[in-house]
Amino acid sequence: MNIQNTQSPQNTQPTRTALSRRLRALSAGAGVTALLLTGCSAASDPAPADGGATGTSSASTTVPSGQISVTDPWAKAADEHMTGVFGVIANDSDRQLHLVGAQSEAAQRAELHETADDGTGSTLMQEKEGGFMIEPGQSLELVPGGDHIMLMQLTEPIEPGQQVLVTLEFADGTTLPLEAVAKEYAGANEVYEADDTDESEAESGDGDEDGHGDH
Template structure:
C-alpha cells in the first residue's frame, strides 16, 4: 500500500524582519511611481495658483498642455475710436447779419456719418441748408431734411447753389482774413470742430424759402468763382 503524505499549510501571517533590506525590484517600482505622482499633483498646484491670481496675471498652461487665455476684458472690449470728419478748403463769406460757409467734408471712417446740427460763437444760429427749385424755376434755400450724410471713405461738397452751412444772426461783421470756428454734431452725439477763414467775394443772388423760420431775407454774393482769399 502506498502511503500518502499530507502537507499542512500555515495560515498565520508571516512577520517580516524590520531590518530586512528592500529588494532591487521594489526600489525600481518606487522610482517609476515618483514621476507619476508628481504629474498627478501638478493640476492641484496650477488650480491653487489660478485661484489666487489677480486680474491680468499670466497663468501657466495646464498639465494637459492646453494654453490658458490671458486676454483682459479691456483688450477684448476696447471701444473703437471714431475718426473725425474734416472740412477741407473751407471758407466763410465775409458780410454782416447772415452769411454761409462752404468746403468739402471728408469722412475717413468705415461707416456713414450724418451731421444734424452745428453752432459757432460768431452767430446766434447755424443751420444746415440746401437749394430747392421752386415752381417758377427759381432756386431758394431751405433747411436740409435729415442732415448732411457723408458716405464712408467719401466726401460731401458744400458750395453755393448746393448744400451749405448758414450762419444767422452774426454777432459782428465778418471781414476778410478773420477765422470762424464751428462745432458740429452728428447722430450718436459725435462732435467735430472746424476753423475756417473768412473770404470776400461777389456773385449771384439767392433767396431763402418761405419755409425758413427767419422769413425770406435775401442773401447776396454767393458765387464761388469770384471768391478771393
C-alpha cells in the same frame, strides 16, 4: 543676602536681552508691513479706472482723428445779418456719418441748407430737414449756390481774413470743430425760403426782399 544679590543680575540680564530681541523683531516686522502697505498703495494708484474713463468719455464727444477731414473751410465775409460757410467734408471712416447741425459763436443761429426746386422750375435755398448723410469714402461739398452751412443773426461783422470757429454736430452725438477763414465773395446771391424771423427783418428793411440777403 549674598546669594540673592548674585542671582538677581543673572535673572535680570536675560530678561532685558529677550525684550531687546523682541523689540527688534517687532520693529523689523513693522517695517516689512509698512513696505507691503506702501507697495499695495503704489500698485493700486493707477487703478481708478473711473477717473480715466471719465476723461476718455469727455474726449470721445469729438470725432476721432482720421474719421473725417475738412478741406478748405471758408466763410463769406459779411458786415451783418448772415453768411455762409463752405468746404469739403470727407468721410474717411468705414461707417455712414449723419451731419445734423452746426453751431458757432459768430451767430445766434446756424443751419444746414440745401438747394431745392421751388416747383416753378427755379431753385431756392432752404434748411435741410434731417441733415446730410455722408457715406463711407464719400464727401459732402459745401459750395456757394449749393449745400452750405448758414450762419444767421451774426453777433458781429465777419472781416476778411478772420477765423470763424464752427462746430459740426453728428447724429451719434460727436462733434467736429473747424476754423473757416473769411473771404471776400460777391457771388451766390441766392433766393431763400423765408421764415417768420427773416420776413420780419425784410419788412423792417434789415434784409433784402427774400429775408436772407446774399452770402
